[in-house]
Amino acid sequence: MAGHDRRRGGGCCPAMDLMRSEEMQLVQLIIPMESAHRTVSYLGDLGFLQFKDLNSDKSPFQRSFATQIKRCGEMARKLRFFREQMTKAGISPSAMPLPRTHVDFDDLEIKLGEIEAELVEVNTNNEKLQRTYNELLEYNLVLQKAGEFFYSAQSNATAQQREIEARQVGDGSLNSPLLIEQEMSTDPSKQVKLGFVSGLVQKEKSMAFERILFRATRGNVYLRQAEIDYPVTDPVSGEKVAKNVFVVFFSGEKAKMKILKICEAFGANRYPFTDDFGKQMQTIEEVAGRIKELKTTIDVGLLHRDNILKNISHQFELWNNLVRREKSIYHTLNMLSLDVTKKCLVAEGWSPVFATGQIQEALKRAATDSNSQVGSIFQVLHTREHPPTFFRTNKFTTAFQEIVDAYGVAKYQEANPGVYTIVTFPFLFAVMFGDWGHGLCLLAATLLLIIREKKLSSQKLGDIMEMTFGGRYVIMMMSVFSIYTGLIYNEFFSVPFELFGPSAYACRDTSCRDATIEGLVKIRRTYPFGVDPKWHGTRSELPFLNSLKMKMSILLGVAQMNLGIFLSYFNAKFFENNINIWYQFVPQLIFLNSLFGYLSLLIIVKWCTGSKADLYHVMIYMFLSPMDDLGENQLFPGQKTLQLVLLALALISVPWMLFPKPFLLKKQHQERHQGQAYAMLQSTDDDLLQAEQDHGSHEHEEFEFSEVFVHQLIHTIEFVLGAVSNTASYLRLWALSLAHSELSSVFYEKVLLLAWGFNNIAILIVGIIVFIFATVGVLLVMETLSAFLHALRLHWVEFQNKFYEGDGYKFSPFSFTMLSQEED
Amino acid sequence: MYGFEAMTFNIHGGYLEAIVRGHRSGLLTAADYNNLCQCETLDDIKMHLSATEYGPYLQNEPSPLHTTTIVEKCTQKLVDEYKHMLCQATEPLSTFLEYITYGHMIDNVVLIVTGTLHERDVQELLEKCHPLGMFDSIATLAVAQNMRELYRLVLVDTPLAPYFSECITSEDLDDINIEIMRNTLYKAYLEDFYKFCQKIGGATAEIMSDLLAFEADRRAVNITINSIGTELTRDDRRKLYSSFGLLYPYGHEELVVCEDIDQVRGVMEKYPPYQAIFAKISYGESQMLDKAFYEEEVKRLCLAFEQQFHYAVFFAYMRLREQEIRNLMWISECVAQNQKSRVHDSVVFIF
Secondary structure, eight states: OHHHHHHTTTTTSOOOTTTSOOOEEEEEEEEEGGGHHHHHHHHHHHTOOEEOOTTTTSOGGGSTTHHHHHHHHHHHHHHHHHHHHHHHHTOOOOOOOOOOOOOOHHHHHHHHHHHHHHHHHHHHHHHHHHHHHHHHHHHHHHHHHHHHHHHHHHHHHHHHHHHHHHHHHHHOOSHHHHHHHHHHTOOTTTSOOEEEEEEEEEGGGHHHHHHHHHHHTTTOOEEEEEEOSSOEEOTTTOOEEOEEEEEEEEESHHHHHHHHHHHHHTTOEEEOOOSOHHHHHHHHHHHHHHHHHHHHHHHHHHHHHHHHHHHHHHHHHHHHHHHHHHHHHHHHHHHSEEOTTSSEEEEEEEEEGGGHHHHHHHHHHHHHHTTOSSOOEEEEEOOOSOOOBOOOOOTTHHHHHHHHHHHOOOOTTOOOTHHHHHHHHHHHHHHHTOOHHHHHHHHHHHHHHHHTHHHHHHSOOOHHHHHHHHTHHHHHHHHHHHHHHHHHHTOBTTBOOOTTSSOSEEESSTTOOSOOGGGEEEOSSOOSSSSOGGGTTSTTHHHHHHHHHHHHHHHHHHHHHHHHHHHHHHHHHHTTOHHHIIIIIHHHHHHHIIIIIHHHHHHHHHHHHTOOOOHHHHHHHHHHOTTSOOGGGOOSTTHHHHHHHHHHHHHHHHHHHHSHHHHHHHHHHHHHHHHHHHHHHHOOHHHHHHHHHHHHHHHTSOOOHHHHHHHHHHHHHHHHHHHHHHHHHTTHHHHHHHHHHHHHHHIIIIIIIHHHHTTOHHHHHHHHHHHHHHIIIIIIIIHHHHHHHHHHHIIIIIIGGGTOOOOOOBOOOOOHHHHHHHHO | OTTOHHHHHHHHTHHHHHHHHHHHHTSOOHHHHHHHHTOSSHHHHHHHHTTSTTHHHHTTSOSSOOHHHHHHHHHHHHHHHHHHHHHHOOTTHHHHHHHHHHHHHHHHHHHHHHHHHTTOOHHHHHHHSOGGGOOGGGGGGGGOOBHHHHHHHTGGGSTTGGGGGGOOOOSBOOHHHHHHHHHHHHHHHHHHHHHHHHHHOHHHHHHHHHHHHHHHHHHHHHHHHHHTTSSOOHHHHHHHSOSOSTTTTHHHHHHHTOOSHHHHHHHHTTSHHHHHHHHHSOTTOOHHHHHHHHHHHHHHHHHHTTSOSSTHHHHHHHHHHHHHHHHHHHHHHHHHTTOGGGHHHHOOOOO
């Protein structure tokens, strides 16, 4: 333990929280039954304990607190019912912070039950009234429309009658009056009684309705329909539907039965109707009166319901939270195992070491608050299980840590690349995105997010927006760095500025219009910061920038890979694994640096001396013909000897990486087993037990030499080949940076300057709009994404494969704050 | 074109096949059934189901539950899934999916007609109908007095119309008539479905013809057993057998003359695939036959998922889900009536 403390910062500087995950311990709590609920609740407030499920073999309803969970589920259902009712009534739960009054769980259950019963009753009453009301409304419609039928039919009939009479008078024909007479005077006993049924049917069903009626009665019906212009509320379902008023005329009892059945089958509501005009008027009045009456009753009922709902809405959030908390508490309690005496619950779980005091304090508080005679027992268990990984992050570091976690959660206490990612990630991004104009735009956008942080974090955002918001600090860092690299590249929307003084170069004479580098002479001191603005637009701009960026990419890459290898050293040191230091870290370091470290050295020497040596040639012939003379490519004396030494070192380090480690591991394993065998011979019973336990945990890690050797072989090949391919992979920094600057200069020259050249306001405006959209869409959004992805890859693959295992699992404590996030 | 589905199947069917396979992985597993069988109350069942795909459908049900509610909600889930798939489907898959529901349609028609015959309330009958077999004018069935009217009034508008050609009589409806009508309709339906699958061709035809043949054979056996001791003549009986399947035509000839269940058994044991089914049950017993057939069917349906690029997975999934709902109904019923010892009698494990 003392060794641990020394390693964790040694007291001189603050412990590097983010470098190594928090030290964890497996703790056992023995909680008396009576204070269990309160204890778990306090621990949930604290949020530093990850409970282990000790009942994983039991199904959910066999666990001890299944009934309570069922009760919680029932209450949650009631609350959902309230919420549904509230949204129907257009009342939103008030967000005003209420005093945190303590509400008892049982009381709440009773209260919720009462309110639900009341609401249901009010609703059923209202529904009944509403139904009658809607029926009356429909009746009213039928009366109106059917009245119109009869009225128009009557007027038609009278018109016909009159016509006939007129003809009769005018014609004086012999036949016609006789016929009419005959018709009029048919025997009343023989006359078939025409009956009719009136009502409403759904518009979309009306066709089928008509068809079936026709078929069922063999066409012996007369159906009149009239559309209602606005949707009517159906009394049964309470939904608004388009309906038709119909009147069916039929003859005979049998037909009536059929029609009634069909009406029923089609859900057509029938209403009585008289053909007597006076009675019609009377019923219309009656119905109107009743509608008015009902309306007031319904309004009163609704008001009553709204009052209930408003009362609920004040406390809804409080109740909802309480129920959710209770449910999670019982879920946690279900994970604890019951003591044999049934008086205590035994909990096991992981907690960070630093939280020990807080947990013990919470346990004590819970014991006193619930007047328990015995307090809870807190003890640390020793285990060989892998503890969970827990980093204490803040809102700034979280996003960076998430970038690392997306690849894999760190093994318990291994070096966390997240620390370096905070700086290297935005920096590598910026190398690809170097333009301080674009950087400023990005900064402005992300600052907007950061300023409105409080407001935005409380509300729900869209998918993409949520992601952007979550990474706001990453984007801020990225934009700050890209402003920095943009200043180095001297590009502002691809336009160079003389920010740090005048350019060092000028024309030799006034005639050098074509601006080649030969036409310029250096007249002042070197441009103090970044690329000289004069380079822009010259014929040799690209060769110059390419050479610069390519070499810079190699330097950055070799530096980052070396950092990765050094982290593997820190890991080996931390886990006291000397084999890894001597047979992995050292040869790896030598191999990488003897090849690409040397290349970096050459680059720096070339920059400093201004030599014209061809570095490709040097590197390639270092392998192909190491004994040849370097000739004009020599950068410094003794280079050839150095190259021979480095080549030899690189060649030696490959078998060094490959062979010793598996053999040493085998030896170590054998020694350990021998020791165990001896111990067992001498030991007492107690020791024997211990040894057996040890053995038990060792048993599954049976040593398979061939497997270990193949693994090491793969590892070595991967590293050796990776050294080349990873270094080449860093050239993407140059490639993307080139693409970015070329794209932005294309947009600037071919859109903005072209439009400017026309000297026409309209074209200029169009040009500016196109430029803005291209800049935002292509450069700010797409290029950001692509540079982000490439930076991500460089971190995940090229950097982290040097040391990062990432096979841990995350610490997920039982906490109420997580609860509210989960729900949304 | 057998063997070339892989090239073009995914253009139209790929999405839905993925969906249906996803649904299939949501079926309850043996572990789920084990847990369900240990439940003490219906609330326990609800609690267990809330952790499965049925969760959202049951969570808003107030606590004193009934078996009918559970079954209704589970069926609701199946119907929702079916409707979703039907919406997304293109020809010929959409027709295929519609074919799956015709069986329910026939059952519903029979249910309503029998119900009206015994003067039940139409609304009550409608609630008992399977939601997959509903059609617009189903309630009007109550009006019809005889087969001809039934056809002319209502069924002419439904997809079942062509199946009716064989059973239009002017006789008044009675129980026997209706049962014959059901079987005639079913026969016509199965033959039509079989033909349709053959038209689609490829793996669909291959697998579906196997599944439908099994269905046809099972019906033939059931018809035979049910008609023993009734006045149904041999010719009538023969008319009800579908004209395909493993038993067609020689097995049918033998089934027609069967007079008791052991004779049926003798006929069936000549067919190797059915030997195993009858080997499980003792002589003279017909109670367990249903279960044995169901078990065999589930096995065959599960096998349909072993091949890709065909439509039989949709049929298989719908059938499996229906079996699962039947299982749930049985378990809930046993739990509700405290008959837990009988839980295993009728549950057919799907996996």
